[in-house]
Amino acid sequence: MNDRPAVLCLRFCRIGGGLPDSAAYEGLLALLGAFTPVVEAAPPGAALADVGGALRYFGQDAAGLASVIRVRALALHGVDCAIGAASNPMLARMAARQATAGTTFVVAPGEHAGFLASKPAAALDGVGAATARTLCGYGLDSIGRIAAAPLATLQRITGVRTGRELWERANGIDRTRVVPNAAARSIAAERSFPRDELDPEQHRRALLSLTEELGARLRGDGQVCRSLAVSVRYADRTGYATLTRSRTLAEPTAHSVALTSLAYRIQDSFALQRARVRGIGLRAEGLHDAERAAHQLTFDPVDERARRIEAVSDRLRARFGPGAVKPGRLAA
CATH class of the missing domain: 3.30.70.270 (Reverse transcriptase/Diguanylate cyclase domain)
Structure with missing residues (x-):
């Protein structure tokens, strides 16, 4: 420290x-x-x-x-x-x-011990919903209890590497550093609701609008991304918590359909169907030039048609503005 x-x-x-x-x-x-x-x-x-x-x-x-x-x-x-x-x-x-x-x-x-002690396990960096449930099943439902647990116990529960990282973070130890100019490798957008939103369909619509926005931005800049990270800010018994999870795409892409499919899978993995969500964020990571990216040909007429429609939509947006074309699900 x-x-x-x-x-x-x-x-x-x-x-x-x-x-x-x-x-x-x-x-x-x-x-x-x-x-x-x-x-x-x-x-x-x-x-x-x-x-x-x-x-x-x-x-x-x-x-x-x-x-x-x-x-x-x-x-x-x-x-x-x-x-x-x-x-x-x-x-x-x-x-x-x-x-x-x-x-x-x-x-x-x-003062870090007192600051962290009463916070729930899910508030700790790197602890997602599944890990939090596992820890709570062993009575480690707060950061203070995780910090007090023997390192060997945490490693038996979550694995050697994860257990050590959990123990260090629960004790206020963070070995990462501030990395200058990290923005060049990612772009992000966010949708906030005016109130806690319970309707899963509204959550889905917000995520769809984010993938459409980031996909259009990537294509406009001639870039593709390697992975996506979804963040969900929701209300819990301690106030508001934020969960973030990322996954790698099958291939680097800026294709909105592929981005949406992966973003939906990430969202489903949170298991927050009845959560009171205040905001959803999406970050496209591992950016590089589209010209250097390989695309696996699928010979799928549905995929090829979607890509042709996407190209036409991009030209219309460039001429008439970003709201000129949008998916029918977002038109209502």
């Missing part, structure tokens, strides 16, 4: 609600770059910054520097920030989830 909080996690939101647009988001990343070169984008509305050097340069502590950044974000971009500050990226992300717009939540050195 470092001797003071030096990592900030910032969650951006426009005044009045909603995420910043892509131009404002890029401006916010540039703003952070004026404080530190170690900025990791987490689109569409968050970022990590290692400000260890900036703290010394500006003569501020983490909370003071966060206030300076917030004022500049408001003044220059009309965007407010909820900021978490801690000694490593994992704790900073968790602290940011505790913060509200206009506030900074600081996890000071030596």
Whole structure:
């Protein structure tokens, strides 16, 4: 553990609600770059910054520097920030989830145990629904209990590597670092509901609109992606929790049908059919040029027809705007 909080996690939101647009988001990343070169984008509305050097340069502590950044974000971009500050990226992300717009939540050195102890197992980075159920079945339903469990016990339950990672994270240890310029390898979008949404059909529609948007953006930029990550923010007994899970595509693609099919499978794996969902995010990862990507010919007339329709739709959107063509399921 470092001797003071030096990592900030910032969650951006426009005044009045909603995420910043892509131009404002890029401006916010540039703003952070004026404080530190170690900025990791987490689109569409968050970022990590290692400000260890900036703290010394500006003569501020983490909370003071966060206030300076917030004022500049408001003044220059009309965007407010909820900021978490801690000694490593994992704790900073968790602290940011505790913060509200206009506030900074600081996890000071030596306070991580108390901060983590009462949180449910699912709140820990890397713990999905299936792992949380397994841990709860052994009575390890909180991060504090995971931290107190013998390492060997966790490794018997979840495997050697996973067990060690769980034990370290539950004890506030995160060996990852803030990675500069990570945004170049991914693009993302998000849909937020005005209230907790219970209808699975609305969840499905939101995810479909996201795959259509990202597919069109990838094709417009001449790129394909290797994998997708779906994030679901939902209400639970402790407030709001976020689950994120990613999977690799059968082949790198920007084909919306393929993206939608995989995104639906990821969503189904969460087993949140009756969840009160507040927002759904989708991130396309492992981007590279479409010209270098190999496409496996299927000789499937349905697939070839879908790709021809997709190409025509892209031309119509380029001429008449992004809303010119959309799937019938989204037209209502």
